[in-house]
Amino acid sequence: xxxxxxxxxxxxxxxxxxxxxxxxxxxxxxxxxxxxxxxxxxxxxxxxxxxxxxxxxxxxxxxxxxxxxxxxxxxxxxxxxxxxxxxxxxxxxxxxxxxxxxxxxxxxxxxxxxxxxxxxxxxxxxxxxxxxxxxxxxxxxxxxxxxxxxxxxxxxxxxxxxxxxxxxxxxxxxxxxxxxxxxxxxxxxxxxxxxxxxxxxxxxxxxxxxxxxxxxxxxxxxxxxxxxxxxxxxxxxxxxxxxxxxxxxxxxxxxxxxxxxxxxxxxxxxxxxxxxxxxxxxxxxxxxxxxxxxxxxxxxxxxxxxxxxxxxxxxxxxxxxxxxxxxxxxxxxxxxxxxxxxxxxxxxxxxxxxxxxxxxxxxxxxxxxxxxxxxxxxxxxxxxxxxxxxxxxxxxxxxxxxxxxxxxxxxxxxxxxxxxxxxxxxxxxxxxxxxxxxxxxxxxxxxxxxxxxxxxxxxxxxxxxxxxxxxxxxxxxxxxxxxxxxxxxxxxxxxxxxxxxxxxxxxxxxxxxxxxxxxxxxxxxxxxxxxxxxxxxxxxxxxxxxxxxxxxxxxxxxxxxxxxxxxxxxxxxxxxxxxxxxxxxxxxxxxxxxxxxxxxxxxxxxxxxxxxxxxxx
Numbered sequence: 001x002x003x004x005x006x007x008x009x010x011x012x013x014x015x016x017x018x019x020x021x022x023x024x025x026x027x028x029x030x031x032x033x034x035x036x037x038x039x040x041x042x043x044x045x046x047x048x049x050x051x052x053x054x055x056x057x058x059x060x061x062x063x064x065x066x067x068x069x070x071x072x073x074x075x076x077x078x079x080x081x082x083x084x085x086x087x088x089x090x091x092x093x094x095x096x097x098x099x100x101x102x103x104x105x106x107x108x109x110x111x112x113x114x115x116x117x118x119x120x121x122x123x124x125x126x127x128x129x130x131x132x133x134x135x136x137x138x139x140x141x142x143x144x145x146x147x148x149x150x151x152x153x154x155x156x157x158x159x160x161x162x163x164x165x166x167x168x169x170x171x172x173x174x175x176x177x178x179x180x181x182x183x184x185x186x187x188x189x190x191x192x193x194x195x196x197x198x199x200x201x202x203x204x205x206x207x208x209x210x211x212x213x214x215x216x217x218x219x220x221x222x223x224x225x226x227x228x229x230x231x232x233x234x235x236x237x238x239x240x241x242x243x244x245x246x247x248x249x250x251x252x253x254x255x256x257x258x259x260x261x262x263x264x265x266x267x268x269x270x271x272x273x274x275x276x277x278x279x280x281x282x283x284x285x286x287x288x289x290x291x292x293x294x295x296x297x298x299x300x301x302x303x304x305x306x307x308x309x310x311x312x313x314x315x316x317x318x319x320x321x322x323x324x325x326x327x328x329x330x331x332x333x334x335x336x337x338x339x340x341x342x343x344x345x346x347x348x349x350x351x352x353x354x355x356x357x358x359x360x361x362x363x364x365x366x367x368x369x370x371x372x373x374x375x376x377x378x379x380x381x382x383x384x385x386x387x388x389x390x391x392x393x394x395x396x397x398x399x400x401x402x403x404x405x406x407x408x409x410x411x412x413x414x415x416x417x418x419x420x421x422x423x424x425x426x427x428x429x430x431x432x433x434x435x436x437x438x439x440x441x442x443x444x445x446x447x448x449x450x451x452x453x454x455x456x457x458x459x460x461x462x463x464x465x466x467x468x469x470x471x472x473x474x475x476x477x478x479x480x481x482x483x484x485x486x487x488x489x490x491x492x493x494x495x496x497x498x499x500x501x502x503x504x505x506x507x508x509x510x511x512x513x514x515x516x517x518x519x520x521x522x523x524x525x526x527x528x529x530x531x532x533x534x535x536x537x538x539x540x541x542x543x544x545x546x547x548x549x550x551x552x553x554x555x556x557x558x559x560x561x562x563x564x565x566x567x568x569x570x571x572x573x574x575x576x577x578x579x580x581x582x583x584x585x586x587x588x589x590x591x592x593x594x595x596x597x598x599x600x601x602x603x604x605x606x607x608x609x610x611x612x613x614x615x616x617x
Contacts, residue, residue, distance in 0.1 A: 014124065053081050083110050145172065148209045155218075174209060262525065285361045286313065289304070293314070315343055315345075345389035355397075362403055362406075367385070369382055386423035387430075405431070409428055416607065447507040470537040
């Protein structure tokens, strides 16, 4: 309020000076006495009129340290209208008060007064903004973070404007990077383009860059990954703007800048879905997701909600995770008809009651034990949950005439060397057997590791880095296939749309990634130097763990589908009687010792090759 009063006083002073100087300039600094009379009659009305119009145009309500072109336009409007009213006033005062003494100002005076007024009122506010900027520290460059922005397009232009507006970020923008040679040495909002990506390391070293923001929201993943790989070698703090498809409103602002994460380095192109095909089997249908509180299950629920199912049934034994999913869906999809069901797939009576009561038409089966070392130590639980539990769901789908069943499988089911992988391979066998014997369409979808899922290596590494290390890797050569949780869920749903029954779909996982490289990248992105600040420790392969994962059975060729990231194995005909007999055997030995349980698994899953040293544990 005190600052507004100062502005009003400044405006009064400069309006009077502007009017006086307009007369001086018109009459070559020798104002006739009669015009001085009219000046005295005009000063107060002109000032009052202009101040009132300034108030109407909110020139005393703006926060001037954020002033922009809009405020300058308001000044022009206010002064222009004030001059127009002043001209009308000069006609009226001559008519009523001066009678035969006709001393109206020449139009040239009004034009000069208009120019001086705009310059004076605008100048005051510009000086005020500059002084505010100095006080808030924008010009204290020595204490600011030295920033380099990669990208010199529309996003960078908006970002520069935002950074200059938000002084608390205290950035000193050193320059821009862009591969377009025509932009080199050009300026955007006062910031110069210094060169292409090949100059990043040199510029960072010479200019002591502390932070890099990658402002290329429309760039493809491959381009972004290459630039991030260049930037991470600079040891600068890396930040990025999310992709255009992540920014729903398309606006660029400070709040959307985030740290570069491992998903940016390993992530893949956005999945393009055939929404029409997906809608055909999800929209207005009753959908059941087992294990709906888990990493994949919860993401399936989020993706399914977009396609407007008639009802979404979310089944899980663990109430805490599924509660979080419920709260999220309540917020994002308030109109979604959903039902949270606490129960176990091991409880066949509970399952039958759920299927009988809600009549699901499509089932996504994501409930499973998935931790390899834990299942090696507890094979009975893998059998109870992964094998017998899945069998219970398969039976209910057949009994209650479900239209489609989609099994979530894993690359560890291919030539398995561990109990978890073998249990999931037997699930695939059951899926193909039930498809032969039932009117329900049964399919399985097989993919590798999912970035950031519960129990995956990424959260473990992050915790170890937060504690100062060491980061533990089992073997320097171990590698895995990775995809993001949303991508995995979207492709599972898409696979369900193109399924006819009996297929094992294999998702394109891209190239395998060395786990040690993943660890090094995470350490670097956290602002540390691998093996200097944070040590990497090799602990040896765990029981049942492979150096390399496979995504398909060696003896079966894959064929492509209508989606470029989904492939399919030729369906195998498996007798349902084999499954029924196997389940009986599993039930008989499930409470026996470890060796008996593993013996049955070896018999039922011919591709399971148990490592010799495991028997001695």
